[in-house]
Amino acid sequence: MIRLYNTLTRKKEDFVTLEPNRVKLYVCGVTVYNDAHVGHAMSAIVFDIVRRYLEYRGYEVKHVMNYTDVDDKIINRANALGEDPLKLSQRYIEDYAKNLADLNVLPATSNPQVSKTMPLIIKFIEGLIEKEHAYPAPNGDVYFRVVSDEDYGKLSGRKLEDMQAGARVEVGEMKQHPMDFALWKAAKPGEISWDSPWGKGRPGWHIECSAMNLAELGEQIDIHGGGNDLIFPHHENEIAQTESYTGKQFARYWIHNGMLQLGGEKMSKSLGNIISIHDFLKTRSADVMRMLVLMGSYRAPLIFNDETQDAAEKSLDRVKSALRPASPSASGLAAGAAAELAAQAESTKQAFIAAMDDDFNSPLALAALYELVKAINTARDNGANDDQLAPAQNALRELTGVFGLQLKEKTGSSEAEAQVKALIAERNEARKQKNWARSDELRDQLKALGVAIEDSKDGTTWRWS
RNA sequence: GGCGUCGUGGCCAAGUGGUAAGGCAAGGGUCUGCAAAACCCUCACCACGGGUUCAAAUCCCGUCGACGCCUCCA
DSSP states (O other): EEEEETTTEEEEEOOOOTTTTEEEEEEEEOOOOOBBBBBHHHHHHHHHHHHHHHTTTTOOEEEEEHHHHHHHHHHHHHHHHHHOOOHHHHHHHHEEEEEHHHHOOOSSOOBBGGGGGGHHHHHHHHHHHTSSSSSOOOTTTTTEEEGOOTTTTEEEEEEEEHHOOOOOOOOOOOSSSSOOOOEEEEEOOOOBOOOOTTTTTEOOOHHHHHHHHHHHOOOOEEEEEGGGEEEEIHHHHHHHHHHHHHSSSSEEEEEEEEEEEETTEEOTTTTTOOOOHHHHHSOOOOHHHOOOOSSOOSSOOOOHHHHHHHHHHHHHHHHHHSOOOOTTTTTOOOOOHHHHHHHHHHHHHHHHHHHHBBBHHHHHHHHHHHHHHHHHHHHHTOOOOHHHHHHHHHHHHHHHHHHTTTOOOOOHHHHHHHHHHHHHHHHHHHHHHOHHHHHHHHHHHHHHTTEEEEEETTTEEEEEE
């Protein structure tokens, strides 16, 4: 039984889907107006692993991730660049899709966009007005009436009274209650806009997700996810809108990832402490980013610095060490030892599943993988041949695959490879003559080329490092 | 000020009543011409102060501190 921490109840709960073996998963995507950063990568990877794990456990997952392509920031940036806002956002949608592919994030089942959901958004708002959950203001805005929603604040644990006491709530003169929020914003002159019963305008931020959810997944969904910075107001308002509109519970489980921290602060576009996904991938692999995410709980803040990145990289090397072939002169393992390795593969699999079933406890699942890594390496040291290693290595591949790790060994061009082989041949000759000085010199040369040398009884092996 | 999450070894991080997983780093060892890789060994009384209990990192109260949200934000 899978258990999930549900933000709505602040407890771990048994995961029971609306329909057997099917999961409706909606994850808030990004607002597309500039490069996405590694914080977005973290969120995307977290939910990619959720999706991959649910599929591994036999669920058919319908995974929806939206793009917010109509928004103040997009309009501002487009104005600054003298570009059409929808062209700009389309450009960044394609860019983000490439980021995700580079990170080995599986494409969502669908990627709805605000600009393509306008009729439904308008219909949704009309429905809310009809039910007196919303009201048009004289200036052409439409607001959601928070006092009409008796359990408003249930996700974030806030009460309307508390929020009114807060110093930073601004009372808009068009609003009946300071916490009322815009469903529709009247267009300012020259702004991109759509026709509506309330005049030209565009949707507020929250209504789009309610509408796209309804369009893609229906009135009720299993899991709604996103960064924990979206809990309030975004997800709170989504709940208010959708439940007021349908009269049914919206999402059963709300899951939120923690924030990626750079220098002790949340990485965010507003703070400007950003490392883009493009820049990250210039020096590190997608696997490193994924490993970084896996090393901690998805709900906790992720400490992102050189030290943690190095640790992630080394940890990956360790996992990869188990996937190397048997030594050339492997004499074969005794039957008992081979059976032991098979048993370890099986118990690792069980431990992995038990860990991941418990609210995606990836650090614990990783610990199980390292046990298998150790067992495989020990077996190899003890003379296991490739056939004997294969089942355990396949199990390791299977489980790391659930994490979306690719575990590729580095490669070089064929010319470089030819050069390396020549140097190694020369070195072997020197070693035969016990010319250690020359041998070590050649090893240094190879190291400079990025080649690691390993000598053993049965000869020299090498790999790109 | 309000709401929420949290404070475990040098770093990252599991563990939510019975005397602390794992990874990285570090030190020692096996192997090696020397290395490297792999393997073996060593390395914490869990922010602080009270309390509950036969027993607490784990429950309760308090203090201090960190982070997130309350404004756009994955």
